[in-house]
Amino acid sequence: MTTATHWAALAVTASGLVSAAVVLVAGRRLRPALAVLLDFLTAAGLLRLAGDPAWDTVAAAAAVVAVRQLVAAGLRLSPPR
Secondary structure (H helix, E strand, O other), rough: HHHHHHHHHHHHHHHHHHHHHHHHHHHHHHHHHHHHHHHHHHHHHHHHHHOOOOOHHHHHHHHHHHHHHHHHHHHHOOOOO
16 A cells, blocks of 8 residues: 555544544434444545555455445434434
8 A cells, every 4th residue: 555545544534533523413413423434434445445456455445345334224224212
């Protein structure tokens, strides 16, 4: 992975954490905050994949996307409080 893509992925991850915290504080709801965080983590995983297309990086990006899909499906199925 190049230094630029490494720092870009790190910046996207940090931005996702901050954005999710802002959404959580502003809306006082976990679902939208979790959705924002998962979207940013997916973007960071894809940036890492662009920097180093090795099989372990492909597996990590696939795992991030799979977890994101499972959590999103669980959020859609669970009733809101």
